[in-house]
Amino acid sequence: MDRFRLDEEVALVTGAGRGIGRAVAHALHEAGAAVWVADLDEESGRAAAEEVGGTFIALDVTDSAAVDAAVARVVAEAGALDVMVNNAGTVRNTPSTETTDDEWRAVMALNLDAVFYGCRAAARHMLPRGKGVIVNTGSMSGHIANRPQPQAAYNASKAAVIHLTRSLAAEWAPSGVRVNSVSPGYVGTEMTKAGMGNEEWRRAWLDATPMGRVGEPEEVGAVVVFLASPASSFLTGSDVVADGGYTAW
Numbered sequence: 001m002d003r004f005r006l007d008e009e010v011a012l013v014t015g016a017g018r019g020i021g022r023a024v025a026h027a028l029h030e031a032g033a034a035v036w037v038a039d040l041d042e043e044s045g046r047a048a049a050e051e052v053g054g055t056f057i058a059l060d061v062t063d064s065a066a067v068d069a070a071v072a073r074v075v076a077e078a079g080a081l082d083v084m085v086n087n088a089g090t091v092r093n094t095p096s097t098e099t100t101d102d103e104w105r106a107v108m109a110l111n112l113d114a115v116f117y118g119c120r121a122a123a124r125h126m127l128p129r130g131k132g133v134i135v136n137t138g139s140m141s142g143h144i145a146n147r148p149q150p151q152a153a154y155n156a157s158k159a160a161v162i163h164l165t166r167s168l169a170a171e172w173a174p175s176g177v178r179v180n181s182v183s184p185g186y187v188g189t190e191m192t193k194a195g196m197g198n199e200e201w202r203r204a205w206l207d208a209t210p211m212g213r214v215g216e217p218e219e220v221g222a223v224v225v226f227l228a229s230p231a232s233s234f235l236t237g238s239d240v241v242a243d244g245g246y247t248a249w
């Protein structure tokens with residue numbers, strides 16, 4: 001259906017070198033968008049861009065000036081930025097009493113501060129045009145506290161992403177810019193590899209998921225296409241949870 005298409009749209013996806021971001025980049029390209037694949041890791045980022053048929057852009061999203069420069073480059077080279085996907089993220093499974101200031105800051109810098117930098121940079125271009133969509137990667141961890149592993153910093157950062165998304169959506173709706181988030185449950189990527197290799201964690205994760213399996217990155221990519229496309233034209237400030245039913249129990 002045409003309303004799910006993104007032909008002639010320009011998209012920038014952060015953390016797109018692997019995992020969910022890579023699948024999002026693929027999905028946006030399949031929907032017709034010209035995709036810019038941004039990642040800190042040059043090797044995987046370049047490989048992903050080639051595979052996707054997009055353009056690689058080296059970017060550390062925790063550096064706000066670099067985020068501004070990346071958006072400026074996309075606008076200069078592609079003519080516009082229509083879809084911004086703030087996806088790069090990280091997790092630490094450290095008990096809270098053992099979490100250092102640096103560890104806390106590293107999680108917040110990437111999962112929260114960088115999402116704000118990406119939204120702000122995109123909006124500075126989108127608001128004057130009166131057009132644009134932003135999709136942030138939250139997590140079901142922004143709604144529930146995972147078990148059995150400790151990850152308070154991650155959970156707090158993702159709850160903040162979901163509320164930042166609502167706040168920016170309300171602020172920018174009158175200017176024609178939509179902001180939504182996707183909140184995956186457990187998805188099979190490098191981020192969850194160690195946990196899936198731990199029998200206790202794996203059992204707990206799958207037992208708590210009504211569908212009894214982890215998600216595929218492509219299943220998140222499809223949600224992002226929906227949120228990026230005119231199919232979701234009346235959604236802003238929404239968080240779409242894609243978790244195999246985890247938060248239903």
Ligand SMILES: NC(=O)c1ccc[n+]([C@@H]2O[C@H](COP(=O)([O-])OP(=O)(O)OC[C@H]3O[C@@H](n4cnc5c(N)ncnc54)[C@H](O)[C@@H]3O)[C@@H](O)[C@H]2O)c1
Pocket residue numbers: 014015016017018019020021038039040041044059060061062087088089090110137138139140183184185186187188189190191192
């Ligand atoms: N995998 C899951 O189960 C799951 C569940 C819910 C939410 N999420 C979220 O989805 C997003 C992607 O997760 P994933 O599982 O694909 O992770 P991943 O670790 O497989 O990939 C993360 C990507 O981000 C890149 N990155 C890291 N730091 C960066 C920086 N400073 N600047 C630019 N890029 C950087 C990495 O190089 C990597 O390519 C994250 O926000 C994560 O919190 C993942």
